[in-house]
Amino acid sequence: MKVRFAPSPTGRLHVGNARIALLNWLWARKAGGRFLLRLDDTDAERSTAAFAAGIEADLAWLGLGWDEFARQSGRHEHYAAAAERLKAAGRLYPCYETAEELELKRRLQLKSGRPPLYDREALGLDAAARAELEAQGRRPHWRFRLEHGPIEWHDAVRGLQRFEGDKLSDPVLLRADGRPLYTLSSVVDDLELGVTHVLRGEDHVANTAVQLQILEALGGAAPIFAHLPLLTDEKGQGLSKRLGSLSLESLREEGLEPLALASYLARLGTPDPLEPRQSLEALVEGFDVGRFGRATPKYDPVELAHLNARLLHGMAYESVRPWLEAQGLAGFDEALWLAVRGNLARRGEAALWHRVARGAIRPLVEEPDYLAEAARLLPPEPWGGETWRAWTEALKQATGRKGKALFLPLRLALTGQPHGPEMSELLPLIGRERALERLRAAG
Known part of the structure; x- marks a missing residue:
């Protein structure tokens, strides 16, 4: 089994x-298969190296390593060779209409109540007519x-799909x-790179009908397809890389846990409960593509924030220790x-409680006479889990x-x-010396 994720480096994920x-x-x-990252970077005007690097960084943050890597910009000769085979088979034919002429045809078809399909006028051109058009400078x-x-196939999410070629x-x-x-480059890549399963958005369903015929014309076997409803924001609006909608970069900067996002997205669109998982491996165990339904899933930032907090509340110290050390939070022990951890919504909030337990804070003062009495009655060390109860009693x-x-x-205080x-x-954890100092400062 081999799957592929094929983003265009024209924006952040x-x-x-x-x-x-x-x-x-x-x-x-x-399935014990392989994951191919393929950058669909044939749009030279909008694809950038910075966006490509950003996509790789986003996937790495999410924990999604890839087994193979490809760039479409380095495979042009493969697409040209496939095109020549289709021409030789009579399945790829030249058309000379300008964009303006095609738009006029489209408007006339819609005006007369017909679907805007290409009328195949170019198939009626003989060699002399084509030569004359090319002599006029048309390519x-x-x-x-x-x-x-x-055209039929069984979709792993949508079930039996059927299109009529003449429609x-x-x-x-x-x-x-x-x-x-x-439409061409994706088919050639899937065929030559051995992709066996294609999971993508349902906006590609009609493309699949076309691509199945291209695959057949090139002598290739069709992969298994799965088309999911597209994710929307909480208002039901579509997401866009160009608009920066809910980018992984922004979520990372907000301090969201990548495993919280993965736990959320892995179950969104299924009837299964949203539960935080402490590893991607735990998500693998429960994955079943057949659990995804046809309803449009909505991204809920409140629900994700709640899941993020729940993840932190159950996170083991060893999982977070390298990050705590990298933040310079000396003495932040288990x-x-x-x-x-049970009070954190974002891990960045841990720095506040590090200051409370290991550093200096500004006490908030209410009723200084009472705090002076509290300082007088502060028990001697050693302190343990019963110290607070004994002191307040x-x-x-x-x-x-x-x-x-x-x-x-x-x-x-x-x-x-x-x-x-x-x-x-x-x-x-605050300790008697620090506690006494704060009570006296407040009192």
Whole structure:
């Protein structure tokens, strides 16, 4: 089994692109197959090296390594050779209409209530007529002649698909300057690079009908196709690389966990519950392309943020330790991580609790006389899990306070925050010397 993810380096990947890449990767890994990254970079005007590097960086951040790599810009001779074979077989024919002439035909067809299909006028040109047009400076574009019969395949997501060849327009495969269009180059690549399964968006369903005939004309076997509904934003709008819609780059800069995004996208569009997974391997185990439905999935940033927090809340210290060290958070040990992870929405928030437990903060002062009494009753070390309860019980007996009046001033003075991890876990990590200093400063 071999799948491919084939982005065009004309922009950064958005979550819709990432979903297709991830599901291809999971499909291949589940079957023990191979994952091909192919850059469809034949659009020389819009494709850039920076976008290509960005796509590779985005996939690496998501954890999606590839087994093979190809660039369409380095395979032009393969497309030219395939085009010559189609010409020799009589399936690729020259057309001389200008863009303006084709648009006029299209408008007249629509006005008369007919579908805007190419009328195959160019098939009626003899050699003399073609020579005369070329003498006028016209250069042909080349169309693939479709067979006018039924085109059927079983789609792994959509089930049986059927098109009638006479209801489709002969597609242009070569521009007038000789450059191949996607419809040709993608088929040639899939055939020659051994792609056996194609998972992509449902906007390619009609393309598949055409590409099946091109594959047959080139003597190739058809891969298994799976077409998914396109992901939209929360308002139901389509996503666009050109508009920077929900780019992976922006999500990374926001501090989102790549495994949270992968956990979200791997189940979006299925009836399965969205659950955080601590590894891509865990996602592979539960992957089944047949679980994806026909309804349009919507990206929900609130749901993803919730999943991101849940992932952090269950993240083992060893998984995050290299990142903590890279951030220069000296002394951020496992005890501190386990104490604070349940309060994190983004891992970047860990720096705040590092300062609380290991550094200096500005205490928030409420009722300084009470804090002075709290300092007087602060128990001696060693401290453990029962220290907070014993200390607050002594304060309760001495002051008559209870509930919020008892606990909140202490939290504000010791952490500078109105909310946070359980103080019974945090207090021993702050330590008596730091706690006493903050209480005296506040009191």
